[in-house]
Amino acid sequence: MDLGLAGKSVFVAAASKGLGKASALAFAKEGAKVTIASRNTEQLEKARDEIREAAGQEVGIVQMDVLDPKQIQEAIRAAADAQGGLDVLVTNAGGPPGGSFSDFKDEDWERGFELTLLSTVRMIREALPYLKSAKEGRIVNIASSSIKQPIPGLILSNVFRAGIQGLTKSLSQELAEDGILINTVAPGRIATERIMQLDRLRADEQQRTVEDILAEANRQIALGRTGTPEEFGRIVAFYGSLANTYMTGQSILVDGGLVKAL
Structure with a gap:
């Protein structure tokens, strides 16, 4: 299947390792022009080199802390300027710390909100003008299987990841007239x-x-x-591609059958 990603401009957040890196690699293998972002420049450069070697594609890098709204703005603008626009946005962020309700104070909840949910809002806000210009823009929000079934000991993630899907469902209605499809891809146990x-x-x-x-x-x-990161990355690439023409506002579990909910 041709995913229609060749030459498309893709921005992947928190992509120096893990699920973000695997997603960026999947896009690069499809011939997309990929920019990866992360706080750690050294890890970014290493990830860039590994993706370039595996996919045979040049990869752009931008330093970005998802807790810093100015860095988000500058990173997305730099990627769009370098690649002649933006067709696909993949939002992603490291998860908040584990713990139960009694473990966290107000400042922990505030940081968890900003890290997990508000960072997604900010990235989408900055990318929207470019995605609207692309006419067939795609947004993929990386969350967690906890949007369907809470995970014990991860209350901050459970609460704010669910908020990401609320955002996805709401924006699917608002952005449809601009040709933008938005979905949440939720990993279960990925290595x-x-x-x-x-x-x-x-x-x-x-x-x-x-x-x-x-x-x-x-x-x-x-x-x-x-599951493997590569298995997850391929699903992200599909939902961020032009092969996906009629799915928006959905939450897709990549969990090997872990979640038993309907």
């Missing part, structure tokens, strides 16, 4: 550094081995295994 970190945290709390935590988690997944 990233964050998942490994959470596994180690649970292992320490429960005085068990990480291997036991991993095996237990995999037993809850219909396919019996943790």
Whole structure:
């Protein structure tokens, strides 16, 4: 299938590693002009080199902290200027810390909101003029399977990731007349550094081995295994492509059958 991404301009946030990097690689393999953003310049340069080698495509980099609205504005503008516009925006951000309700004070909730939900709002706001000019713009918001089923010990993520899907559904109505499709892609257990970190945290709390935590988690997944970043990235690329012509406002789980909700 031709995804119609060759020559398209794509901006992927928080893409120096993990799900963002895998998504950027998937777009680059389809011939898109990709710009990746992250706070860490060293990691960005490493990711750029790895994507370029794997996809045979040049990749732009911009430093951007999703907690800084000025950096968001400047990064998206720089990417659009360098690539002659913007066709696809992939929003993404590192997750807020794990914990239960009693663990967090007001400032933790405020930071979690700004990191997870407000950063998505800001990125979309800055990208919209370019996406409207593109006529067939696409937005993919990366969230979490917690938008369908809350994850124990991740209350901040549970609350604000759900807000991302509320934003997606609302904007699908507002942006349709401009030809912009917007969807949320929600990972379940994908083998990233964050998942490994959470596994180690649970292992320490429960005085068990990480291997036991991993095996237990995999037993809850219909396919019996943790997904790969590459598997996730391919789904993001599809929903951000011109091959997707009639799906908007949706939440797509990439979870191997982990979530049992209808």
